[in-house]
Amino acid sequence: MSHDNDTVTHLRLDPDDVGQQDAQSLLEAIQSDLRYEEVIHGCLNCGVCSGSCPSHRFFDYSPRIVVQTVLSGDAEAVKAMMDEYIWACAQCYTCAMRCPFHNSPGGLVMIMREVAVWRGMEAVHRLLKPYGRVLLKVLSIGNQLTPDMIQPDFFPDWGPKIPWSSTDLAIKRKAIPVYTLQVTTSAWRVSPETSYELYSIYEETGVFRLIEEIDPNLYEVVADMVEDLRDMVESSR
Amino acid sequence: MSHSVIVIGGGPAGLQAAATLGNFGFDVTLVEQHDYLGGAVAKHQYQVLMPDFSSGPALVERLVGSVKNNAHVKILTNTTVGTVEEVGDGYQVQLEGPKPQQMVAQAVVLATGFDHFDPTRDGKYGYGLFPDVITGAELEEMFAKGPIRRPSNGEVPQSVAFIYCVGSRDRQVGNTYCSRVCCAVSAKQSIEIREQLPKARISMFYMDVRTYGLWEDTLYWRSQEESGVVYVKGRIAEVTQKNGQPVLKGEDTLVRGPFEWPFDLVVLAAGMEPSQGTRTLSQKFHIDLEPHGFVQQAEPMKNASLTSRPGVFVAGSASGPKAIEDAIAEGDVASLAVMQYLKTKVVV
Ligand SMILES: Cc1cc2nc3c(=O)[nH]c(=O)nc-3n(C[C@H](O)[C@H](O)[C@H](O)COP(=O)(O)OP(=O)(O)OC[C@H]3O[C@@H](n4cnc5c(N)ncnc54)[C@H](O)[C@@H]3O)c2cc1C
Numbered sequence: 151m152s153h154d155n156d157t158v159t160h161l162r163l164d165p166d167d168v169g170q171q172d173a174q175s176l177l178e179a180i181q182s183d184l185r186y187e188e189v190i191h192g193c194l195n196c197g198v199c200s201g202s203c204p205s206h207r208f209f210d211y212s213p214r215i216v217v218q219t220v221l222s223g224d225a226e227a228v229k230a231m232m233d234e235y236i237w238a239c240a241q242c243y244t245c246a247m248r249c250p251f252h253n254s255p256g257g258l259v260m261i262m263r264e265v266a267v268w269r270g271m272e273a274v275h276r277l278l279k280p281y282g283r284v285l286l287k288v289l290s291i292g293n294q295l296t297p298d299m300i301q302p303d304f305f306p307d308w309g310p311k312i313p314w315s316s317t318d319l320a321i322k323r324k325a326i327p328v329y330t331l332q333v334t335t336s337a338w339r340v341s342p343e344t345s346y347e348l349y350s351i352y353e354e355t356g357v358f359r360l361i362e363e364i365d366p367n368l369y370e371v372v373a374d375m376v377e378d379l380r381d382m383v384e385s386s387r
Numbered sequence: 388m389s390h391s392v393i394v395i396g397g398g399p400a401g402l403q404a405a406a407t408l409g410n411f412g413f414d415v416t417l418v419e420q421h422d423y424l425g426g427a428v429a430k431h432q433y434q435v436l437m438p439d440f441s442s443g444p445a446l447v448e449r450l451v452g453s454v455k456n457n458a459h460v461k462i463l464t465n466t467t468v469g470t471v472e473e474v475g476d477g478y479q480v481q482l483e484g485p486k487p488q489q490m491v492a493q494a495v496v497l498a499t500g501f502d503h504f505d506p507t508r509d510g511k512y513g514y515g516l517f518p519d520v521i522t523g524a525e526l527e528e529m530f531a532k533g534p535i536r537r538p539s540n541g542e543v544p545q546s547v548a549f550i551y552c553v554g555s556r557d558r559q560v561g562n563t564y565c566s567r568v569c570c571a572v573s574a575k576q577s578i579e580i581r582e583q584l585p586k587a588r589i590s591m592f593y594m595d596v597r598t599y600g601l602w603e604d605t606l607y608w609r610s611q612e613e614s615g616v617v618y619v620k621g622r623i624a625e626v627t628q629k630n631g632q633p634v635l636k637g638e639d640t641l642v643r644g645p646f647e648w649p650f651d652l653v654v655l656a657a658g659m660e661p662s663q664g665t666r667t668l669s670q671k672f673h674i675d676l677e678p679h680g681f682v683q684q685a686e687p688m689k690n691a692s693l694t695s696r697p698g699v700f701v702a703g704s705a706s707g708p709k710a711i712e713d714a715i716a717e718g719d720v721a722s723l724a725v726m727q728y729l730k731t732k733v734v735v
Pocket residue numbers: 395396397398399400401418419420421424425426427428433435436437438466467468498499500501502503523524527568572657658659662663664665668702703704705709710711712714
């Protein structure tokens with residue numbers, strides 16, 4: 151696959167930064183995010199966010215500490231947080247609904263996570279491991295969960311009723327009277343042209359390069375898939 | 388000749404302004420919407436006042452006496468202001484009440500005060516939902532009526548929590564200012580509660596303790612030193628209820644981290660907002676409001692009572708949260724400004 155950088159200079163996440171993990175540059179990436187000004191206005195150090203945070207109650211995690219650490223400008227401390235600490239956030243945004251300064255600590259965590267992913271930080275390799283199947287679906291057809299993924303082996307914690315959902319999929323899907331929903335390998339019918347477009351976007355924005363960095367095995371599978379689909383679409387044009 | 392001045396609002400600020408202007412010899416009309424005088428102090432029957440623990444009823448009695456026994460002050464209760472028109476040398480004001488009338492005033496003092504923040508507007512405190520969650524003003528009314536009891540079951544509370552900054556310093560409810568008196572008033576109330584409940588656990592949940600100036604040791608320190616009141620730094624995130632008790636949820640940001648803490652009685656230090664009267668009258672007199680919705684002090688470096696319009700003056704909490712002593716002082720400040728404005732001599 152080719153990497154054409156000229157087309158992406160306007161993007162917040164520069165594909166050339168994949169793998170760049172210098173602490174100061176990580177902090178700068180967070181602070182220069184378009185959403186940063188919106189999610190952090192300052193901080194009263196009041197504890198309302200952490201007081202209302204479900205993760206604070208059960209883990210060594212406090213959104214107040216995340217906000218304060220980022221505001222402190224201590225790049226090394228921020229980097230250390232991105233490795234494990236911030237991944238305890240459940241992204242429920244109760245903090246944002248309550249913060250008297252109208253901050254969104256959960257929104258700040260989201261920015262930090264995106265930067266951590268983009269830079270291919272160690273935590274991300276670890277955290278994304280269980281999501282290989284989901285990633286493959288997202289990359290191939292842009293869907294996240296599809297009917298054929300609902301299998302008891304993969305979701306042991308889904309309770310006793312779920313196994314039933316995974317049987318006779320085709321018949322069950324037919325009961326849904328919308329044509330696009332009667333497939334089982336995707337949530338709705340995705341045309342090859344759509345996937346083709348999707349791959350161009352992934353390529354230009356550096357997503358494929360990111361996958362190559364984070365999960366080389368997955369990348370190999372994806373690369374084959376992309377090549378096959380491109381051949382097919384181009385030959386039928 | 389004598390000029391006519393209208394003072395609107397019969398709280399501490401308005402009463403003081405009316406009395407002083409009357410003493411200066413002006414013809415003063417004091418307009419109060421309720422059937423009583425004394426403003427918030429009378430309304431919530433404050434018994435003991437911050438900062439000096441003096442008597443609330445005695446203050447109201449003295450202030451009311453100073454206007455009642457003043458030949459120059461006409462008192463109109465149950466009365467509000469209708470239409471206002473600018474005429475030659477002043478304002479023609481329609482007064483609506485038991486005795487509707489029209490008068491021309493050469494100067495106007497707005498002393499229309501504040502309203503308490505209504506905590507039902509911030510659902511996280513469970514106010515209106517859990518009977519044992521009350522406001523500071525309701526605590527004052529409780530002090531006036533008798534001993535402190537839990538509203539839910541009439542029992543003596545074994546533990547009392549104060550939640551600071553309710554409806555203040557909070558963008559979520561639209562009030563980004565500090566209400567200034569609630570820290571000190573809460574400390575005063577905690578000291579009073581201790582006198583009634585020697586064994587109760589009394590905890591203050593704060594973001595900052597703003598017992599500014601001379602109130603630091605006389606209220607904040609004293610509440611700890613003499614009354615064993617405990618201060619926890621952490622703004623309350625949510626109040627729930629369990630086994631009939633309100634439970635405070637938050638983060639002790641300095642010491643102990645997350646907590647869920649049951650209390651028998653919870654007092655919300657609800658802040659001050661511009662009163663409805665302050666809002667509507669500033670419109671009628673076309674004076675500017677500052678960004679938080681209080682009356683804009685046009686030249687506070689010159690005189691605290693000047694507004695954006697000549698002839699219209701402001702006193703007390705209509706121009707921002709403040710204590711009674713400041714409201715009373717501003718009643719005099721406004722009187723002085725009125726006198727200077729009307730360029731008249733003091734008639735003794
Ligand atoms: C819970 C609590 C406890 C407090 N305790 C203390 C304390 O111990 N010590 C202290 O120093 N301060 C205390 N304060 C602050 C104190 O209440 C105020 O400083 C004081 O009441 C301000 O006086 P004021 O005259 O400006 O306003 P107010 O007391 O609000 O009086 C305004 C008057 O104007 C009238 N009015 C309004 N609109 C109109 C209209 N359109 N027409 C006619 N009349 C109108 C109102 O009915 C009212 O009578 C407390 C505040 C709170 C929230």
